[in-house]
Amino acid sequence: xxxQTYQNILVSRPDPSVTLITLNRPKALNALNxxxxxxxxxxxxxxxxxxxxxxxxxxxxxxxxxxxADIKEMKDKEFARAYKENFLGHWTExxxxxxxxxxxxxxxxxxxxxxxxxxxDIILASGTANFGQPEINLGVxxxxxxxxxxxxxxxxxxxxxxxxxxxxxxxxxxxxxGLVSRVVEGNVVDEAVKVxxxxxxxxxxxxxxxxxxxxxxxELPLNEGLRIExxxxxxxxxxxxxKEGMAxxxxxxxxxxxxE
Ligand code: CAA
Numbered sequence: 001x002x003x004q005t006y007q008n009i010l011v012s013r014p015d016p017s018v019t020l021i022t023l024n025r026p027k028a029l030n031a032l033n034x035x036x037x038x039x040x041x042x043x044x045x046x047x048x049x050x051x052x053x054x055x056x057x058x059x060x061x062x063x064x065x066x067x068x069a070d071i072k073e074m075k076d077k078e079f080a081r082a083y084k085e086n087f088l089g090h091w092t093e094x095x096x097x098x099x100x101x102x103x104x105x106x107x108x109x110x111x112x113x114x115x116x117x118x119x120x121d122i123i124l125a126s127g128t129a130n131f132g133q134p135e136i137n138l139g140v141x142x143x144x145x146x147x148x149x150x151x152x153x154x155x156x157x158x159x160x161x162x163x164x165x166x167x168x169x170x171x172x173x174x175x176x177x178g179l180v181s182r183v184v185e186g187n188v189v190d191e192a193v194k195v196x197x198x199x200x201x202x203x204x205x206x207x208x209x210x211x212x213x214x215x216x217x218x219e220l221p222l223n224e225g226l227r228i229e230x231x232x233x234x235x236x237x238x239x240x241x242x243k244e245g246m247a248x249x250x251x252x253x254x255x256x257x258x259x260e
Contacts, residue, residue, distance in 0.1 A: 017200035054200025068111025
């Protein structure tokens with residue numbers, strides 16, 4: 001893939017240090033078909049490998065971040081094929097990106113759209129954002145984190161309510177329950193880019209380690225998570241950025257990160 005060949009996403013650089021990926025299937029409310037997700041994975045990987053980039057922003061349109069996996073694409077699928085091809089397995093590639101990803105969500109983030117937002121590291125919501133797992137209305141259940149990441153974010157009762165009734169959560173409710181970090185008053189994409197620029201100004205080794213350590217909290221028991229955190233913390237003392245950051249503090253000046 002190169003930027004020119006993307007059919008379902010737009011890729012831009014609102015700042016030299018930030019890659020902005022915009023889901024772009026407006027007629028289908030950004031329904032996540034297989035081609036779109038392969039392009040998203042490729043664009044995110046490209047940004048991850050680009051030394052100039054410090055953070056990624058992922059967004060959709062005002063009306064829809066994404067209205068879910070593409071129902072028309074999957075409606076005739078049979079179990080054997082879904083199982084053999086590990087259907088939706090390729091979505092997890094996005095979670096292997098090492099740089100922070102910020103989701104800027106307006107409008108519908110339903111089904112796979114909510115799951116995609118939850119695969120990101122920070123979710124910022126506009127006042128119109130709404131989140132839900134309506135798969136139950138299609139005779140299925142979520143297949144990319146809607147019963148797992150949502151439950152960790154919201155707790156059992158509210159996650160069960162969304163998964164079993166298919167009702168949506170407003171932006172305010174999502175913020176109140178910690179699914180999103182906050183509701184943004186102005187343009188949510190502009191705000192997400194600002195946050196991304198702030199992150200990109202930090203040392204990259206430390207930001208990558210911070211992401212790795214926070215993610216460990218979702219996978220490991222506390223004692224193992226604390227062990228990973230301590231080892232990563234200790235390993236920071238092998239970096240030039242640690243020497244620079246602490247020297248700069250002592251000398252009352254701004255640090256000049258080498259990202260090494
Ligand atoms: N897949 C395919 N096409 C979709 C879609 C989806 N998930 N969501 C919307 N579209 C299409 C519609 O079919 C419609 O296309 P046509 O113009 O060709 O008919 C177009 O996008 C516009 O949608 P609507 O006319 O329905 O727009 P609306 O404003 O009336 O309603 C909506 C918006 C409430 C979001 C409604 O589109 C909807 O309910 N979408 C489906 C939501 C859903 O069930 N998502 C879960 C999918 S399953 C999943 O994601 C599994 C998983 O865990 C990975």
